[in-house]
Structures are given as structure tokens and as C-alpha cells.
Amino acid sequence: MALSLQQQLTDAKRKLDILMENMPGGFMTYDATNGKFVELSKGLLAIFGCEEERFREHFYNTFDMLIYKEERKKVLELISYQAEHQTNIHVNFKIKGMLDDVMYVEYRGRKVRESSGQVLYYAVLTDVTEQVLVQQEMARINEELYKRNAAGEARQEEMQKRIRMDAMTGIYNKSTMQKVIQEYLAESSPDSLHAVMMIDTDNFKNVNDTLGHLFGDEVIKFVARTIKNTFRDSDYVGRVGGDEFMVFMKNTTKEVTEQRAQALNEQMCRKFEKDGKSIAISCSIGIAFYPKDGVDYVSLTANADDALYRAKEKGKNRYVIASRN
Numbered sequence: 001m002a003l004s005l006q007q008q009l010t011d012a013k014r015k016l017d018i019l020m021e022n023m024p025g026g027f028m029t030y031d032a033t034n035g036k037f038v039e040l041s042k043g044l045l046a047i048f049g050c051e052e053e054r055f056r057e058h059f060y061n062t063f064d065m066l067i068y069k070e071e072r073k074k075v076l077e078l079i080s081y082q083a084e085h086q087t088n089i090h091v092n093f094k095i096k097g098m099l100d101d102v103m104y105v106e107y108r109g110r111k112v113r114e115s116s117g118q119v120l121y122y123a124v125l126t127d128v129t130e131q132v133l134v135q136q137e138m139a140r141i142n143e144e145l146y147k148r149n150a151a152g153e154a155r156q157e158e159m160q161k162r163i164r165m166d167a168m169t170g171i172y173n174k175s176t177m178q179k180v181i182q183e184y185l186a187e188s189s190p191d192s193l194h195a196v197m198m199i200d201t202d203n204f205k206n207v208n209d210t211l212g213h214l215f216g217d218e219v220i221k222f223v224a225r226t227i228k229n230t231f232r233d234s235d236y237v238g239r240v241g242g243d244e245f246m247v248f249m250k251n252t253t254k255e256v257t258e259q260r261a262q263a264l265n266e267q268m269c270r271k272f273e274k275d276g277k278s279i280a281i282s283c284s285i286g287i288a289f290y291p292k293d294g295v296d297y298v299s300l301t302a303n304a305d306d307a308l309y310r311a312k313e314k315g316k317n318r319y320v321i322a323s324r325n
Helices: 005-022 042-048 052-058 069-085 129-148 151-164 174-186 204-211 213-230 254-268 297-313
Strands: 026-031 037-040 089-096 102-113 119-127 194-202 236-239 244-249 270-274 277-290 319-321
Touching: 026 042, 037 052, 042 052, 042 119, 069 089, 069 102, 102 129, 174 194, 174 236, 174 244, 174 297, 194 213, 194 254, 194 297, 204 213, 204 270, 204 277, 213 236, 213 244, 213 254, 213 270, 213 277, 244 254, 254 277, 254 319, 277 297, 297 319
Parallel strands: 277 319
Antiparallel strands: 026 037, 026 119, 089 102, 102 119, 194 244, 194 277, 236 244, 270 277
16 A cells, blocks of 8 residues: 555654654754754764753754854864855864863764755764774874983883873773872871772762763763863872772872862862763762871772771761871
């Protein structure tokens, strides 16, 4: 039995929707005259981890505002030039994400005049941030090798750095934290005062379960940046587990340590949203002081872990000091 034209159109739209939802990247259309968004696919919103209403509001419902300010004029001119002189448009540019983070996208599209007379840009955006960052890192390494004129030495140093660092966050990994803390404590005077903080991300499992593991990775990066920015450049900061972090404050005071812990508690209170679902995170902190709570890595981290456990028991989003009841 032949399908009606309406049924054929409905089936075609359903197939197109399925294709758009499963294609890499996201699809958008926007007005060629004023840049206002017309249509935004779920795939595009997934890249930014937000709902359509928030996306439109954040970027003032205009494609131009999606582009990083310093690149905006150049990118718009390039898109316009390609639209006038060739069939397809292909541009890579930098944008600002919903968390004010920098992202890189590949834009492939075409300028189309609708039967109504309206002129639209049809575009597919693909997140290429990881590839760009890898390319930038490789370029940086190559430049360093060239400047030093000692390729073997520089390559070995870079490899050693990669071994020391957590791949996702760029801060120290667990084994490096243990090594640098042990070395520092071995040279410390009993009159010195240092602090070890064990930090756990509250409700992180709910982020992965509700918003997905890719979104969870972005939250981990946010946590690492927040911790790094809260502490001094001289402090050691590392990721020691999936959502667990450690800070070693050298030559500190109890007052300064507690001030930084309180600041971190405040900075870590954040709500993340995706597809109408939201999860709030915070952090629990356990603190141990050298030499009162231990004079070596094992005893200090064990006491800080115990204090962290008590912070969790007391309701999370707080810090607890090992030597206090």
C-alpha cells in the first residue's frame, strides 16, 4: 500500500532526526543577515552540556557571540568569503564554553536561500579541542627541541614530565605526589609546619550516573583547576584517585591552611546542568599537620584520610583537621 505524501514526509523527518542525533558533532542553522539561531540540534547542545534555552541566553541567541572575541571578525569574514566564492564552507575556530573554558570547533556548512526568501547558514560543528591541544603541545615540544638544539635531552625531559603528571588534569599524579612529599619531608626541620590535605569531590558519582562520563571528565578538570587556583604556586597539587585530590602546603600556618580550605569549600560549590538534569557538587577535606599528625608521608596521609572520612560523616562540604575531635 502506497504511503501518502504526509506519511512520507513524516518518515523522512524521523529518519533525519535519528541521523542528526547520532552524527558526530552538532547541527545548527542561523540567519545570514542578523546571525540569530534558527535551529539547534541535540548533538550541538550536548557539546556544550546545556539545554537550548540556556544556550540561546548564554550566547545572546546569536552565532557571532559563539566565536571567541579575539577571532570573531576574522572568522566571520572567512565564512562570508567562502560562502560567496565556493560551495562549501570549512573553518576551524576558537569558542568559549559554558564554563568559560576554551574550546575549538570545526565548522562545515553552506549558505542556502530558502523558498521563503530567507537566507540561512546550515552548519555542522565538531568539537576538535583535544586534537588542537595535542597539535599545540607537539608544536611547543618541537619549538623547545629546536631552541635547545639538543633533541634527545629535550625529548627525554618531556617524557619524564608526562610520567609525573596526571594525563587528564595536568597536575601531579599519585606516585609523583608521594615522591615529592617524601623528599621534602626528609629535608624538613621538626620546627617546620607543613600540611597535607586529602580532598574528595562530593556527589561525583551522581555526575557520571546522571550527566555521563564525558561530562564527568569536564567536572574533574574543573575541580583540578579550582584547587590549583586556590593554593600557592609553591604548594604541591595532585590527583590521587578518580575524584580524589591531594595538596601539600609547605611552610604554612594553621590559620593560612584553614583559610585556604574554607576558600576551596566555597569555590567548589557548583551546579552542573545537562538535558534538564542538574547535579550540585562540593568537596570534603581532611587536613593533617607536620609534625603533630605525622612526620612521614604514610602517617600524614593516613591521618588526613581519617579526617576526610569524618568530614564526610558530618555532612560533606567542609574540612576537618586530624588532631581535632
